[in-house]
Amino acid sequence: MAAIDGLPPLREVIATHELAAKKSLGQNFLLDLNLTARIARVPGDLSGADVLEVGPGPGGLTRGLLAEGARRVLAIEKDARCLPALAEIGAAYPGRLHVLEGDALEIDPLAHLTGPIHVVANLPYNVGTELLIRWLTPAAWPPYWSSLTLMFQREVAERIVAQPGDKHYGRLAVLAQWKCEVRIALTLPPEAFSPPPKVRSAVVHLRPRPEPLYPADPDILSRVVAAGFNQRRKMLRASLKGIAPNIEALLEEAGIAPTDRAERIDIARFAALARLVAAQRAG
Numbered sequence: 001m002a003a004i005d006g007l008p009p010l011r012e013v014i015a016t017h018e019l020a021a022k023k024s025l026g027q028n029f030l031l032d033l034n035l036t037a038r039i040a041r042v043p044g045d046l047s048g049a050d051v052l053e054v055g056p057g058p059g060g061l062t063r064g065l066l067a068e069g070a071r072r073v074l075a076i077e078k079d080a081r082c083l084p085a086l087a088e089i090g091a092a093y094p095g096r097l098h099v100l101e102g103d104a105l106e107i108d109p110l111a112h113l114t115g116p117i118h119v120v121a122n123l124p125y126n127v128g129t130e131l132l133i134r135w136l137t138p139a140a141w142p143p144y145w146s147s148l149t150l151m152f153q154r155e156v157a158e159r160i161v162a163q164p165g166d167k168h169y170g171r172l173a174v175l176a177q178w179k180c181e182v183r184i185a186l187t188l189p190p191e192a193f194s195p196p197p198k199v200r201s202a203v204v205h206l207r208p209r210p211e212p213l214y215p216a217d218p219d220i221l222s223r224v225v226a227a228g229f230n231q232r233r234k235m236l237r238a239s240l241k242g243i244a245p246n247i248e249a250l251l252e253e254a255g256i257a258p259t260d261r262a263e264r265i266d267i268a269r270f271a272a273l274a275r276l277v278a279a280q281r282a283g
């Protein structure tokens with residue numbers, strides 16, 4: 001039976017274009033168009049909005065985004081085998097789908113965009129995490145994107161939304177939540193994908209705050225947090241020794257016990273410490 005967009009069901013698309021999933025490209029395809037429509041609704045009302053989709057594959061999510069009213073979808077796909085299936089979608093939505101073949105880690109989407117866009121991606125988790133860090137650390141803030149809707153392994157999603165004291169709380173949580181409001185929008189069982197991955201997945205939604213949550217120099221904050229969590233079992237007076245010679249005094253001044261561990265420190269106190277380190281370096 002043809003789907004709502006008049007295109008064939010995804011199983012048929014995959015069979016017609018012989019898109020046997022490649023492990024090397026992290027290919028676990030979503031086949032249920034009801035599910036892809038639900039994911040496409042996570043960023044909010046898409047009518048009139050532009051979307052950057054990374055890793056469209058056979059286009060299940062792409063079809064969801066277009067059916068939800070996206071004005072234009074710019075899609076970056078590394079696997080050339082997917083291009084004919086994506087061209088069929090482009091023909092069903094004339095002028096609204098623009099596909100770039102290549103590696104999302106190497107293509108600069110800004111060269112192809114005109115205004116703010118929603119980013120949506122279901123990627124291999126290592127590529128997704130690398131891109132997330134890049135999206136979170138541009139030179140200027142607020143960034144060019146108005147939201148990120150990203151599929152990850154459930155555990156990576158939990159690292160993004162974790163709170164101090166949670167076992168997943170670390171650098172990714174501080175970096176993401178300092179700049180964005182974050183939430184897990186959906187959790188998906190392995191059976192939602194073909195082939196099914198070994199673990200559960202989750203869709204994380206990130207909306208940039210107009211300003212980071214607390215003032216701090218991004219580089220110094222990032223160095224403090226990286227050093228603190230690199231040796232997360234150590235007390236902060238030891239793990240942050242290389243950050244400043246008088247680190248114990250600075251920790252106390254930031255309201256942090258020098259014997260405490262990074263996993264218990266909230267973003268407010270990490271930012272306070274980063275400001276004190278910056279002030280000391282400047283003076």
Ligand SMILES: C[S@@+](CC[C@H](N)C(=O)[O-])C[C@H]1O[C@@H](n2cnc3c(N)ncnc32)[C@H](O)[C@@H]1O
Pocket residue numbers: 025026027028029030031054055056057058059060061076077078079082102103104105122123124127
């Ligand atoms: C998990 S599949 C998801 C496919 C489709 N979005 C879906 O939900 O069914 C990941 C997709 O990302 C593509 N991909 C993997 N690495 C990529 C990269 N570095 N740049 C762009 N696309 C990539 C794969 O070829 C594949 O189509």
